[in-house]
Structure formats: C-alpha cells, structure tokens
Amino acid sequence: MDKRSTFIIHMNIAAKPKPFSDNHSWFSATLRSITDSPKFIYSYTNVINGFSAVLSSDELHALRQSPGFLSAYADKQATLDTTHTSQFLSLNHDAGLWPASNYGEDIIIGVIDSGVWPESDSFNDKGMRDIPKKWKGKCESGAGFNSSVCNLKLIGAPYFNKGLMAATNSEISLFGDSATARDSMGHGTHTSSTAAGSEVTGASFHGYGGGIARGAMPRARLAIYKALWDNGRYASDVLAAMDQAITDGVDIISISMGFDGVPLHEDPIAIASFAAMEKGILVSASAGNSGPDLSTMHNGIPWVLTVAAGTVGRKFFATLTLGNGRDFSGGVSLYPAKALLLNVPLVYNKTFSSCNSSETLSAMAEDMIVLCDFTSSIDYQMRSVTQSNAAGAIFINDNLDAAKDFTCPSVIVSAKDGFELLNYVKEHKETATVTVSFQQTLVDVKPAPAVAEYSSRGPSPSFPGVLKPDIMAPGEKIIAAWVPTRSTAKLGRTPLASDFNIMSGTSMATPHVSGVAALLKSVHSEWSPSEIKSAILTTANTLDNTLEPIKELADRVPMVTASALAMGAGQVDPNKAMDPGLVYETGTEEYVSLLCASNYTSKQIMAITRWRSAAALNCSKASKDLNYPSFIAIFDDGDYVQRFVRTVTNVGYEGSVYKVKVVSPGGVDIRVKPETLVFKEKYEKLNYEVQIKRSRKRSEKKYSDGSIIWLDIKGKYKVRSPVVVVV
Structure with a gap:
C-alpha cells in the first residue's frame, strides 16, 4: 500500500474558479477530486494561499496536475532551541521605556510554543484594564483546561494538533499530553513569562536567584498558541498557529524554535512571518543552539528579527572554605537544598578520583567530600557520588556548566582552583577539611554579557546576503515560570518541583527581545516592523560591563572579541531603542x-x-x-x-x-x-x-x-x- 504523509500545499488563488465563494471550499473540492478518502488537515487564511493534507505519492502526483497548484512539500518537525534580566537590561520603574510605554498594557504578544500553565502567578492580572477591543481571539476549553483560566493578562490560549495527529496517527493523550493549550513541556510557560510575565515577589530556583520575577513587558497581554507537543512539533501546526495569531490581532509574534536546513520557500516561519510583516506584526525568532561554528543558525530570514543568546551578569554558586581559612567562591552549584557542610573531611585518592564507582566511594570516602578529576562525564560522576555514602563532591572541570542536575551536595570548580585544592589536600592529608555553603547568588559578575557558546552563528544558510543574527539578548540561566508537573531538580533520586526553573538557550533570549519590541510598539504605534527592528539594532550595546568589547564563548582562552556573526549588532538596549534618532x-x-x-x-x-x-x-x-x-x-x-x-x-x-x-x-x-x-x-x-x-x-x-x-x-x-x- 502506498505510504501516506502530510504535505503543505501552496495554491495560486488567481486560478480559483468563480463558482467557489472562498478558498477553503475550492481547496476541499480540489482534494476530493484526486482522492476518494480525503484527509484535510488545515486550510490557511493569512500565512499561505493553501492547505495541508495527508496524501499518498500517487495522490500528490495527481494534485500536481490540478489547476492552480503551485508547490508542495512534506510536513517537517521544528527544533526547540526572570529575577535579574530586567535590571541587567536597565529596565526600571523610574525612567525609560517601561514607564513611557505604561509597561505595554494594551500590546498583545502572541507566543507560538508548547502552551501555558495558566495557574502560574506570572500570569496574574492584578490591576490590569479591560482587554483591548481589537482582540478577536479566544481561550479554548478542554479536559482540565476551562476557558475561565484565562484573564486580563492571559487573553488567548488555542491549540493546534491536527498535523501531529496525522503524522503519528494517534491521540495526544497517549503521550501524557492533553488536547488543550495546557503546557506539559514547560518551554512555553518559561518563554511567555520571560516576554511578559507579571511581577511575582519572592521568586527563586530552589533558593537561587531570589527576587522579583517579571517579564520584559510585565503588563502586556499574552496569547499562547500551542503548536509544540511532547511527541512532535510539526510545520503544519506551526503554520496554523501563526495564521490564527494574525487573525486574532496580536501585535508581536515570539517564536523560540526553527526548522533546520530548509530554503525560505519551504520554511513555515519564513512564509508565515512574511504575512505577519505585511499586517504590521513583527516576528521575533531564535537563532538556534548549534554554535559556536559559523553558518549554523536557522531563522536567518530577512523580514524576521533573529535573536542570539548572551550571558547575564549573575552567578549561582556555593562557597568553599578550607580548614586553613582559604576561601573559594569561583565554583558553580545549583544543589537544591539549603545545606551547610561544616568542616567535613576533604579527600583525594587516585583510586577513586575518577568518581565513577559508587561502591569504591562508599568504601573509601564515607561521610567525606571527595575531589573528582575530569576523567568522565560529570553527569555519570554525579550519579556515582549520589548513590554512594560520600558526603558530597567537588568536581574539577573547566566547563562550569557541565552538570545538568546537582543531585548531591556538590560544586564544580575550574582546573586552576582544582589545582589549589589538590595541593591543600596533599599537604594536609589527615586533617584537610572543607566547609560548603549552598544557595549563593552573585550579581554584577564581570565580564558580561558574552555570547553563549551554543548560540548559533551566521551567515544564514538560507539567506547569507543579509547579516544575521540581528541582536543578542540574555539567554543563559534565565529564571522564569515553570509547570509543576515537570521536575526542575533532583535531591538524590527524588525529583523536585518548583514554580520557577532555570533554562538556557536562544529560546530564552528571544522573548526578551519580543518584549522590548512590544514596548517600542506601545510607545511608537506608527512604526512598522522594520522600523522597530532598526531601532533595536542601531542602538545596541557593543560593550560589556567592564566597558570592553563584548566577547564570545567558544572554548577559547582567552576569549575573543565577538563578531557580528555571533552577536549581530550587539546586546539589546531597550531604553536607547526608544529614541534611536x-x-x-x-x-x-x-x-x-x-x-x-x-x-x-x-x-x-x-x-x-x-x-x-x-x-x-x-x-x-x-x-x-x-x-x-x-x-x-x-x-x-x-x-x-x-x-x-x-x-x-x-x-x-x-x-x-x-x-x-x-x-x-x-x-x-x-x-x-x-x-x-x-x-x-x-x-x-x-x-x-x-x-x-x-x-x-x-x-x-x-x-x-x-x-x-x-x-x-x-x-x-x-x-x-x-x-x-x-x-
């Protein structure tokens, strides 16, 4: 039997026969003319002149002969690419873009992502005015998601899963997701609250980064279009979501994903964003997380605002104090407990220094803190220490961000600091001790920002003739709202939930810029998408907080000055963008x-x-x-x-x-x-x-x-x- 797949079909509406009153009826009739069992997915209104459908190769061949057929391509999957960042971007209540825009209260940001957890306090609507009359969208109900969960902040929450269901030939619920806009992944809740989350006091990630969490545009309205699902992220659904966002009347579209290795005429984001641009809607999209090599980015689309990721002047760590009084604060830790290990024996032994055997560690380092050499995967080492009777570990690794979860009391230190620790242990074999205090946060870390190593670089493979990425924004270790159904950390083998999570990527950088664009739209309602983009680019900051040129991270020592192929015009500067000249x-x-x-x-x-x-x-x-x-x-x-x-x-x-x-x-x-x-x-x-x-x-x-x-x-x-x- 001929295999059937989902295709996106472009039609020339100039060829539509007069008897058809609208495009949809013509598309349906065209599909019925070539198959006895038509499986229609979506009819698109704004983003393309066309539709998506499930077809066999023979049916596709027949469709190509139909009057008005332009092109077709197979459905494809997308790649997914806070308490401090507003201060880091110099957004404040006293002057500048926030008060000038009234925090963007009448601007609507459409986020195309994995949905939303509406009960999060980041989506509270305290003190907000009535929804703007231009809004035409809705909040779709479903199992466990009543339309009443929407409010004056979260004004729309539709979902799009027909492309996914056609591709997988199964029900959404079989994969732990639900046929509603409720977010089971966490990604959409995080990005949308980063763009326009309401102020939440006392926010933190298990005691790290405590403060007031807020989005770049804290009083803007949010419409969340769920097109990304746990088991698939299909172009047909993304197109349908962007199509609906345009119809609903959003002002800005934020999209933290991309389609790798596709030309512009087959890229759903390129196609849909062109329609959005014509309607006066700016689309902000992530560059991707495939750096540091050149020409690794997606969304290098001339009419899209393409966003790179940078570091933030903030560090999460644990302090180490050796028995001789020597202090170390250079190590990184996100151990999710308020712990103090006081004068615990510190040991190093070649027999267990690889820290890859829980049995050996239990036998030789019970109730001690072990120094672990960089000899294997740090996640593997972490697991071994967690399963042992050791009190904790200090991992020596120049990649301070190597650990995904800090499941045991542990710190990562650089090779330089590790060398000092090793010398101390060797000199005080029997008496070496260390005191470790967790849940430490340091701000105004220098130098910052720097281009994140993973941030994809230009030139754009799909269109190298326009310089991309356009701009850089905070994307490293961003704290934002999360879903309670997905753990954010582990304590031993026990998963821990939190209302906020730390994530990194150009996915996190993009909503910062989307929020800034929305603020500019609020102040300058007459500006076109290209004028907003221009204001953001030409006022960008090229210096870090040491007043030196921004550097880029790419396993280079020393760091090199960042190229525009890595950071675009530089770090977004919201207040300067308000008045670009x-x-x-x-x-x-x-x-x-x-x-x-x-x-x-x-x-x-x-x-x-x-x-x-x-x-x-x-x-x-x-x-x-x-x-x-x-x-x-x-x-x-x-x-x-x-x-x-x-x-x-x-x-x-x-x-x-x-x-x-x-x-x-x-x-x-x-x-x-x-x-x-x-x-x-x-x-x-x-x-x-x-x-x-x-x-x-x-x-x-x-x-x-x-x-x-x-x-x-x-x-x-x-x-x-x-x-x-x-x-």
Whole structure:
C-alpha cells in the first residue's frame, strides 16, 4: 500500500474558479477530486494561499496536475532551541521605556510554543484594564483546561494538533499530553513569562536567584498558541498557529524554535512571518543552539528579527572554605537544598578520583567530600557520588556548566582552583577539611554579557546576503515560570518541583527581545516592523560591563572579541531603542525585489509572498541591496568592489545633522558618500552610498568586522550599523 504523509500545499488563488465563494471550499473540492478518502488537515487564511493534507505519492502526483497548484512539500518537525534580566537590561520603574510605554498594557504578544500553565502567578492580572477591543481571539476549553483560566493578562490560549495527529496517527493523550493549550513541556510557560510575565515577589530556583520575577513587558497581554507537543512539533501546526495569531490581532509574534536546513520557500516561519510583516506584526525568532561554528543558525530570514543568546551578569554558586581559612567562591552549584557542610573531611585518592564507582566511594570516602578529576562525564560522576555514602563532591572541570542536575551536595570548580585544592589536600592529608555553603547568588559578575557558546552563528544558510543574527539578548540561566508537573531538580533520586526553573538557550533570549519590541510598539504605534527592528539594532550595546568589547564563548582562552556573526549588532538596549534618532524602513516591495534578485523562481516567490500570479510579480527592480540597518559583503574571486545604498528616516529632532564614522574591517576600504547628513525636518528621508573595496587577493575565506556609525553633532544620537566582510 502506498505510504501516506502530510504535505503543505501552496495554491495560486488567481486560478480559483468563480463558482467557489472562498478558498477553503475550492481547496476541499480540489482534494476530493484526486482522492476518494480525503484527509484535510488545515486550510490557511493569512500565512499561505493553501492547505495541508495527508496524501499518498500517487495522490500528490495527481494534485500536481490540478489547476492552480503551485508547490508542495512534506510536513517537517521544528527544533526547540526572570529575577535579574530586567535590571541587567536597565529596565526600571523610574525612567525609560517601561514607564513611557505604561509597561505595554494594551500590546498583545502572541507566543507560538508548547502552551501555558495558566495557574502560574506570572500570569496574574492584578490591576490590569479591560482587554483591548481589537482582540478577536479566544481561550479554548478542554479536559482540565476551562476557558475561565484565562484573564486580563492571559487573553488567548488555542491549540493546534491536527498535523501531529496525522503524522503519528494517534491521540495526544497517549503521550501524557492533553488536547488543550495546557503546557506539559514547560518551554512555553518559561518563554511567555520571560516576554511578559507579571511581577511575582519572592521568586527563586530552589533558593537561587531570589527576587522579583517579571517579564520584559510585565503588563502586556499574552496569547499562547500551542503548536509544540511532547511527541512532535510539526510545520503544519506551526503554520496554523501563526495564521490564527494574525487573525486574532496580536501585535508581536515570539517564536523560540526553527526548522533546520530548509530554503525560505519551504520554511513555515519564513512564509508565515512574511504575512505577519505585511499586517504590521513583527516576528521575533531564535537563532538556534548549534554554535559556536559559523553558518549554523536557522531563522536567518530577512523580514524576521533573529535573536542570539548572551550571558547575564549573575552567578549561582556555593562557597568553599578550607580548614586553613582559604576561601573559594569561583565554583558553580545549583544543589537544591539549603545545606551547610561544616568542616567535613576533604579527600583525594587516585583510586577513586575518577568518581565513577559508587561502591569504591562508599568504601573509601564515607561521610567525606571527595575531589573528582575530569576523567568522565560529570553527569555519570554525579550519579556515582549520589548513590554512594560520600558526603558530597567537588568536581574539577573547566566547563562550569557541565552538570545538568546537582543531585548531591556538590560544586564544580575550574582546573586552576582544582589545582589549589589538590595541593591543600596533599599537604594536609589527615586533617584537610572543607566547609560548603549552598544557595549563593552573585550579581554584577564581570565580564558580561558574552555570547553563549551554543548560540548559533551566521551567515544564514538560507539567506547569507543579509547579516544575521540581528541582536543578542540574555539567554543563559534565565529564571522564569515553570509547570509543576515537570521536575526542575533532583535531591538524590527524588525529583523536585518548583514554580520557577532555570533554562538556557536562544529560546530564552528571544522573548526578551519580543518584549522590548512590544514596548517600542506601545510607545511608537506608527512604526512598522522594520522600523522597530532598526531601532533595536542601531542602538545596541557593543560593550560589556567592564566597558570592553563584548566577547564570545567558544572554548577559547582567552576569549575573543565577538563578531557580528555571533552577536549581530550587539546586546539589546531597550531604553536607547526608544529614541534611536534615525531608522531604516523596509517595505514589502523591497523584500520581493530581494527575492527576485536571489534566484528564486516565480512559483517560489509566490509561495512566500502569496502574490496572486506570476504576472503580478514586479521583478523589474530586482536588487540584493536591501535597506537594512546592517551590512554583509561577500566577495567572490573576481569581485573587488561592492556598493550599497541606504535610506534613513529622521525620527529625532528637526534640523539634526549627522556625520559618519567608519571602522573598516581588515582587508577592505570603506567609503561613505555623503559624509554628512543634514535633516531639515522630522521624518525627512535621506540616502547615502557605501562603497566597500577589497584591498587584497583572497587566499582563503576570512571574516572581518567593522561598522558605519552616524553621529549627531549635538551628541544625542549614535546610530551604528555593523559591517561584516568576507574576503
């Protein structure tokens, strides 16, 4: 029997016969014409002109012959990629973007994810006004999820599982999930509360990071679209969720997942976000967690705001005090108990230093703290110590984030600190002791931020001609709301629950930027998605909290200065983004011209843009030079000069004058004409041209960074665009 699979089908609506009153009836009739047993999944309204259905190869072949057929591709699965971060981003109650936007109360953020745990206090609606009248969405009821759980904060919670059920041919409940928007994974609850969680006092992760938990936009409304499930995350469901979000009237879409290795015309996020952009909705999406190698990112989509992950100036640790009075605070620990190990014998022995045998540890180190060499997986070592009679362990490992769970009283220290501890034990064999105090949190750790090692790097495999990622935001060890059905830690073999959890990834960075974008939308309701993106990029911070250039983590000692291919324009700076001085605006026609110039066929462009016909496409002005607030110049062997033209809009004050400052990357010379921009009026537009000339022959591919900065002569504005050159 011919195997049947789910396909996403794009149709040319210009070919719809007149008797059909709407697209859905035409799609249904088309499907019935090629099969006696049609299995329709979704009919899409906004994101594509088309539908998804279960088809055999013969049925797909027949469908390809149908009038109006454009393209089809198989359904595919997505990859999933707080108490301190608001302070780290300088968001405060006294001045800046928070009070200026009224904390974004009338802005609606749509989060496409694994659902929500509505009972979490992060979704309380205390003091909130009525829901904006523009809202058209709903809260879908189901088993254990009554629509009454929604409120003035959580205003929508639909779910989308038809693609999953078609692919797995089974009921959701068989996998411990439920056919509702309730989150069983935790990911959606964490990301949505990071974007717009209400203030919660006394939040912490088992005593670590205590304080007030709040989202980047604490009074915004949230609509959570569940399209990710425990046993699958299918493109057809993601498309349906984004389609509904557009219909419902969200202002910002936040999506912390991506589809690896797919071209733009088959990428559901690229296609759906194009429709969102045309409706004035900005889409913020994660770059992925496949770093530190180059060209590892997904969501490198020109019309999407692509987010990298950085560290936060905060550390969770345990203090060590040796018997000789020497203190160590460099170790990392998340042991989930308020424990104090007082003057416990500290031992090291080559027989058990690998810490991979619970029997040996029990026999030779009972009620002692053992020093463990980096000889095997730290999770394996942790398990062995936990199952033994040892009192705890100090693991020597230069990867301080190597442990997933601290199931026993334990600390991870660097090789440098480990060397000192070893010397102490060897000098005091019979009397060595250590006191360990857990649940310690340190803020204002330096240097920070730094690009996280796992954060995916550009250039974008799907579209290298636009510099990606765009921006970096806090993504490392973020504390946010969690579901009580999934453990957050273990004490021995006992799983522990918590209302908050620590997670890391570009998934966590993205909702920070989504929240900032929503705040900007609240202050500047007239701004388009590209203008919001421009404001965020051109005001980004390129320095860490030591006032040195931001570094990147990638198993390098010492750390190297971060490239724009790792951090984009830099760390998001919300308060500066509120008043950027100049913005770059990019419209639909420019994106279409970009696609026209990039060897996409008319059918592929129609699939992305939903244009009615190939004849309607205007490729007469095809150009790869997008009016984007960043530059990437990739030189071929015979290519020595590249030119770019940019248009900037003055959103500062009348009569403003800007002078250009150029930092040329290695191997090229950059010239900007004119060197001065004089704006007589607010909202006036002016052009400038950039010429990048290669000054050396290419022996091997090399990436180098620079910048083009427009400086307001009154000193108020600094409008910076990163430049990456490949020669």
